[in-house]
Amino acid sequence: MSRITRAGLATVSTAAAIALLAGCAGPSASNGGDAGEPAEGGTLTYLEPQTWNTLFPGSAGFYPNGGIVNNITDRLLYQDPETLELEPWIATALPEVNDDATEYTFTLRDDVTYSDGTPLDAENVAKNFDLLGLGDAERKFAVSEQVTNYASSEVVDENTVTFRFSAPAPGFAQATSAINAGLVSNDTLDRSSEEFGPGNATEIIGSGPFVISGEEIGTELNLEVREDYDWAPPSLEHQGRAYLDGIDYIVAAEDSVRVGTVTSGQAQIARTIEAPDEGQFASDGLHLLAAPTNGVNNGLSFRFRDPATSELEVRQALIAGIDRQAIIDTLFSENYELATGALAATALGYVDTSEYYEYDQDRAVELLDAAGWVAGSDGIREKDGVRLSLTFNEALPQPRSREVITLVQEQLKEIGVEVELLPGDQATQDAARPVPGELQVYHSMVGRADFDVIKSQFYSKNRNALLNGYPDASVGDQELDDLLLAIASSPTTEGRAEASAAAQQRLAEQAYILPFFEEPQVFGYVDAVQGFHTESIGRPSFYSTWLAQ
Amino acid sequence: MLYVLRRAGQAVLVLLLAFTVAYLLLAALPGDGVLARYGSAELGLTPEQLAEISAAYGNDRPLVVRFLDAGVGFLTGDFGYSIQSGAAVADLVAVALPSTLLLAGLGLGVAIFLAVSIAFTATYGKGRWLRRAFRNLPPFFVSLPVFWIGIILIQVFSFQLGLVPLINADPVEALILPVLTLAIPIAAPLAQVLMRSIDEVREQPFVTVVRARGASTSWLLWRNVARNALLPTLTMAGLLFGELVGGAVVTEAVFGRPGLGQLTAQAVANRDTPVLLAVVVITTVTFVIINLLVDLLYPVLDARLRRPSTARAAAPRATGSKPTSSAPKKGALR
Numbered sequence: 001m002s003r004i005t006r007a008g009l010a011t012v013s014t015a016a017a018i019a020l021l022a023g024c025a026g027p028s029a030s031n032g033g034d035a036g037e038p039a040e041g042g043t044l045t046y047l048e049p050q051t052w053n054t055l056f057p058g059s060a061g062f063y064p065n066g067g068i069v070n071n072i073t074d075r076l077l078y079q080d081p082e083t084l085e086l087e088p089w090i091a092t093a094l095p096e097v098n099d100d101a102t103e104y105t106f107t108l109r110d111d112v113t114y115s116d117g118t119p120l121d122a123e124n125v126a127k128n129f130d131l132l133g134l135g136d137a138e139r140k141f142a143v144s145e146q147v148t149n150y151a152s153s154e155v156v157d158e159n160t161v162t163f164r165f166s167a168p169a170p171g172f173a174q175a176t177s178a179i180n181a182g183l184v185s186n187d188t189l190d191r192s193s194e195e196f197g198p199g200n201a202t203e204i205i206g207s208g209p210f211v212i213s214g215e216e217i218g219t220e221l222n223l224e225v226r227e228d229y230d231w232a233p234p235s236l237e238h239q240g241r242a243y244l245d246g247i248d249y250i251v252a253a254e255d256s257v258r259v260g261t262v263t264s265g266q267a268q269i270a271r272t273i274e275a276p277d278e279g280q281f282a283s284d285g286l287h288l289l290a291a292p293t294n295g296v297n298n299g300l301s302f303r304f305r306d307p308a309t310s311e312l313e314v315r316q317a318l319i320a321g322i323d324r325q326a327i328i329d330t331l332f333s334e335n336y337e338l339a340t341g342a343l344a345a346t347a348l349g350y351v352d353t354s355e356y357y358e359y360d361q362d363r364a365v366e367l368l369d370a371a372g373w374v375a376g377s378d379g380i381r382e383k384d385g386v387r388l389s390l391t392f393n394e395a396l397p398q399p400r401s402r403e404v405i406t407l408v409q410e411q412l413k414e415i416g417v418e419v420e421l422l423p424g425d426q427a428t429q430d431a432a433r434p435v436p437g438e439l440q441v442y443h444s445m446v447g448r449a450d451f452d453v454i455k456s457q458f459y460s461k462n463r464n465a466l467l468n469g470y471p472d473a474s475v476g477d478q479e480l481d482d483l484l485l486a487i488a489s490s491p492t493t494e495g496r497a498e499a500s501a502a503a504q505q506r507l508a509e510q511a512y513i514l515p516f517f518e519e520p521q522v523f524g525y526v527d528a529v530q531g532f533h534t535e536s537i538g539r540p541s542f543y544s545t546w547l548a549q
Numbered sequence: 550m551l552y553v554l555r556r557a558g559q560a561v562l563v564l565l566l567a568f569t570v571a572y573l574l575l576a577a578l579p580g581d582g583v584l585a586r587y588g589s590a591e592l593g594l595t596p597e598q599l600a601e602i603s604a605a606y607g608n609d610r611p612l613v614v615r616f617l618d619a620g621v622g623f624l625t626g627d628f629g630y631s632i633q634s635g636a637a638v639a640d641l642v643a644v645a646l647p648s649t650l651l652l653a654g655l656g657l658g659v660a661i662f663l664a665v666s667i668a669f670t671a672t673y674g675k676g677r678w679l680r681r682a683f684r685n686l687p688p689f690f691v692s693l694p695v696f697w698i699g700i701i702l703i704q705v706f707s708f709q710l711g712l713v714p715l716i717n718a719d720p721v722e723a724l725i726l727p728v729l730t731l732a733i734p735i736a737a738p739l740a741q742v743l744m745r746s747i748d749e750v751r752e753q754p755f756v757t758v759v760r761a762r763g764a765s766t767s768w769l770l771w772r773n774v775a776r777n778a779l780l781p782t783l784t785m786a787g788l789l790f791g792e793l794v795g796g797a798v799v800t801e802a803v804f805g806r807p808g809l810g811q812l813t814a815q816a817v818a819n820r821d822t823p824v825l826l827a828v829v830v831i832t833t834v835t836f837v838i839i840n841l842l843v844d845l846l847y848p849v850l851d852a853r854l855r856r857p858s859t860a861r862a863a864a865p866r867a868t869g870s871k872p873t874s875s876a877p878k879k880g881a882l883r
Contacts, residue, residue, distance in 0.1 A: 045716055053634040059592065137601045140635075142587060142594050194635030217636065217644045218807045250716060254803045256700055257715070264708040266716045425818045427580035430588040434596070461595060471596065 038238070038531065042547035043246040046540065047258050047270035051218050051251045055204045056196040057182035058132050058144045063521070066179045066539045067271070068221060068249065073182030073206035076106055076125070077173060078233035081536045084294065084348055084449050086177055089233045090120065090207075094173065101168040101491040102149075106176075108159045112231050114185040115211045122161040126153035128183050129163060140193035145456065146175040146448070148488060168489040170496055174450040179539060183207060207231070209242040209543045221249040232543060243531070243546035262286070262524050268547070269525035269532065271540065274399060275332045278522070285527045290335035290520035291538035293447035294347045296457045297339040298398055299515030300408075301442045301465040305476040307386050309440050313371040314388070315511035318441075319357055321364035321415040322408055324516055331403050335522060339515035342454060342504050346518075349451045349487075349500030353508035357515065364415045373416070381416040389418040390440040393433065396426050398445055398519065405443065436470055445519050449536035451496040454503055455484040458512075466512055480506050556844075560837040564830065568623075571829040572616055575822055582632030583608055585819045606632065619826055629823035633815070638827045641812060646831065649808040652800070653793035655724060656731035657786060663732055664739035664782070671740075672747050673766055684744065691737035699730040699803035715804075727804045731797055735789050742785050746778035753777075779850055787843040795832040 052064040060069040078089040086094060090112060096105040112120040133150025135143035143150075149167040156162055163172070175181055185205040196204065201215040209229045214222035224246045232239050250267065252258040259277045261267045263286060273281065273288060281288045302309045302318065309315055328336055337345070340354040373381035373388060381388040392408070395401040402421065409419035422432055422439060432438040442465050446457045456462050460469025460481050468476050475481050483506055486499035507513050521538030531544040580588070583603045587594055594602075603609055607618070622629055628638035671683035703726060706712045713722055750756065751774060759773055798810030809828055816825040848854045 053586075061592065135598075137598075137605055140602055140605050142592055142598055142602065145592060145594075192635075194630045194637075197631070197635030199636045199640040216807070217641060218811070219805055248716075250805065252805050254696075254700070254805075257703055257803060257805070260704060260708045261715055264711070266707070266714060424579065426589070427578070427585040427818065427820045430584055431580035433588075 038243055038546045040243050041245050044244050045248045045267040047250055047252045047267050049253055049272045054196045058180055060179040069182045070179050070535055070539050071210045071542050072208040074208050075177050075181050077177040079177040079536045086173055087235045101170045102165045104172055105162045109231055110159050112207055114205050114207045115226055116205045118185050120207050121158050122155045124186055125161050126155050127189050129153055131189055144180055146178055146180050168491055170491050171450050171452040219251050223247040238544045242543050247542055268529050271523055273522045273524040278333050281524045287525055289523045291534035292346050293519055293538045294344055294449040294536055295447035295453040297344055297515035298445040298517055298519040299513055301513050303440055303467040306440045308388055312511055313367045317364040317367040319511055319514045320360045322411055323359045327404055327407050328517055331400050335520050336517040339517050342507050342513055342515055344518040349497050351501045351504050353504055356508040375416045379416055380418045391420045391422055392441045393422050393429050393439050393443055395443040401443055447537040451487050451500050454500055455487050459484045556841055564833050567829050567833040575825055580820055582820045582822055586633050628827045631821050631824050633819040633821045638823050642827055645807045645809050645812045648806055649794055652727055653790055655728045656793055657790050659728055659732035660736040660739055663736035664743055667740040668743035671744050687737040687741040690733050695734055695799045696803055698733055699800055702726045702730055727800050730800050739782055739785055743782045746781050747774055750774050750777045783843055787839045791836040791839050794835045
């Protein structure tokens with residue numbers, strides 16, 4: 001029996017040791033790499049919280065998809081992530097645009113090839129945009145959200161292509177620089193929607209600095225450098241092949257595992273470091289990059305056509321009754337800037353409307369009292385048989401949405417408003433979103449570095465966050481819709497900026513929204529990773545990245 | 550022969566029921582696969598465009614037609630394509646199934662080893678304190694949440710001590726921590742059942758007889774008690790393996806391994822009917838096979854169950870055995 005006793009003792013002592021060691025935490029990475037000169041070589045290990053589901057560029061809005069598409073494809077134009085200006089890339093210069101922005105002509109470089117050897121010429125570019133602009137219902141490709149009013153393309157000669165639109169499309173130039181317009185080879189474009197999904201990654205051919213070399217469905221994707229890559233955007237410092245030899249995209253869904261893998265040095269960089277985990281990156285050898293998304297801020301949209309929120313005073317009271325700074329202080333970190341308007345301060349067309357979003361609980365109570373909302377026996381206000389009970393959705397793609405809504409619930413209870421959170425997974429939330437009466441307040445955010453982003457969010461035929469447009473095609477606030485449409489149809493930049501400012505002013509005056517913060521994409525990485533950038537909406541760009549040894 | 554046919558018939562019935570119930574439950578949830586994939590705000594599709602795509606998937610047909618279509622598809626071996634990603638369901642399963650079976654098999658193996666150690670130490674260990682401590686281990690183990698065990702193991706053995714790498718680990722290294730994580734919570738019910746079983750068997754008169762004849766504790770344990778105490782544990786082990794095949798979703802998520810559990814969770818979240826049905830069919834078949842194996846193993850372990858006549862005689866187990874059947878004594882003295 002001594003054999004069994006020893007085994008038993010061993011088990012017990014191991015269990016005790018584990019329990020003791022569990023108390024110790026703290027990263028052990030102490031990578032003291034210095035800057036020095038960029039060096040070629042090395043494989044970067046990059047951790048993603050979710051796995052990708054398609055490599056079709058039109059659906060690269062989903063962050064895991066975009067992170068891959070951004071590095072295996074090139075686009076016609078390059079958008080500088082800091083200034084948001086458009087610069088040449090595959091196109092040799094900015095496009096020629098006619099007066100009312102219904103015709104765009106691009107001249108292409110003639111030395112670009114795909115990784116399978118086929119040339120990137122005007123015919124291929126036309127084919128790419130035909131699919132993005134017109135879609136293909138049979139092969140299950142939807143029209144791209146960013147390419148509006150597309151009519152046709154024309155191949156003028158081998159390196160010149162013209163695009164025509166049925167109505168002004170001033171946002172098209174920026175759309176050609178987005179990940180959603182990544183260029184892929186002719187063979188790739190012939191694939192059906194299914195054939196862009198997991199299991200087919202190595203057959204998706206782009207012209208970018210990296211090529212997909214291997215795939216394990218659901219867990220890993222391997223990228224290899226393209227040696228003969230020589231057509232980086234001319235404005236970039238680095239030209240020629242990328243520094244890295246390869247990149248391994250590995251899925252690590254569990255937050256603590258993802259963070260710990262980087263802090264212990266087993267991986268070099270990870271996306272989505274949640275606010276509570278940011279403290280772990282404060283030690284030596286670890287860094288955080290909070291990349292801005294330059295679009296509409298993370299915030300609430302009040303659905304003003306619903307009886308409970310139809311009065312201006314009620315919406316103003318809701319705004320005055322929510323303490324945004326407290327939410328940021330409690331749940332987030334200094335990387336999350338308090339919003340000063342519908343758009344991020346770095347977004348195109350931003351105007352400061354912060355005076356409409358001040359917190360003042362007393363004023364909130366006054367507004368509701370003056371509007372005739374009287375508290376019932378349970379403390380919740382009522383008027384004309386309508387209870388001030390609001391249902392919020394849970395914005396699963398946004399960080400800590402549930403916690404934010406819970407905090408809002410506490411704050412609004414104090415002024416007599418009841419808040420309920422719609423439970424359920426993404427599919428349930430999506431099903432409830434367009435139905436009038438299901439949700440009174442909608443929590444969301446959208447990132448796109450163009451004037452059109454605010455139209456994308458609020459226009460009745462796009463995301464329609466305010467549910468301004470009902471399924472029966474009626475529109476509640478036609479003036480707002482017209483202002484938003486003006487952004488997408490003014491041919492000049494000044495005209496678009498003016499229209500955007502007018503739309504933001506209307507949103508603020510009518511108390512349609514309450515923006516919380518400018519949502520960043522937070523990356524955590526070790527010292528050895530140098531030259532890491534993100535593109536204009538916070539997706540990783542590994543072209544100029546190198547590993548210090 | 551008749552027995553096998555009867556079991557096969559039952560298996561088919563169970564499979565049909567599971568298939569139907571899974572299909573109906575998924576159809577009852579709000580939203581559907583097309584909405585889950587194309588209805589997100591990011592894509593910004595109008596309801597007309599969504600309807601077009603829905604029609605391309607054949608989702609505008611009535612529920613019964615779609616159900617029969619899916620069923621016929623399965624019978625002909627065409628598992629279809631995932632609505633969420635477009636990947637062939639057969640591909641997804643081909644990646645997930647071996648990984649899950651390996652993890653489940655090893656997990657169960659380690660759990661059995663742990664359970665046996667705990668149970669034997671709890672009943673035959675030297676020293677009352679030791680036995681008492683081990684008796685309390687099963688409730689302790691079963692109360693530890695699986696994800697907590699996984700995370701603690703990773704933190705200690707991978708991040709702090711650096712013994713096991715998480716990234717780019719070779720296949721053996723990559724299995725150590727997940728297997729341990731799975732084994733600990735399921736060792737608990739196994740150990741508990743085994744302990745109770747051993748306690749019961751120890752009360753039997755034949756044990757006293759054997760001890761009176763000079764058997765050591767070791768002889769007693771391995772040659773007499775164990776065999777007889779194993780039956781309930783075997784049933785439990787079979788059930789647990791079946792659960793592991795479909796349900797190790799938390800461990801798979803924590804360690805980033807592909808598996809049927811992950812596939813199921815994602816299929817439900819994405820209302821991905823083809824994937825879910827494939828997983829349901831596979832897990833049902835697994836359960837049925839395991840049950841069949843366990844039932845076939847019973848007579849091997851317990852001689853009383855070998856022939857129908859003695860099986861019935863063994864059922865009313867009492868100390869007063871009928872003089873005609875000598876089988877009980879034979880089985881006991883092996």
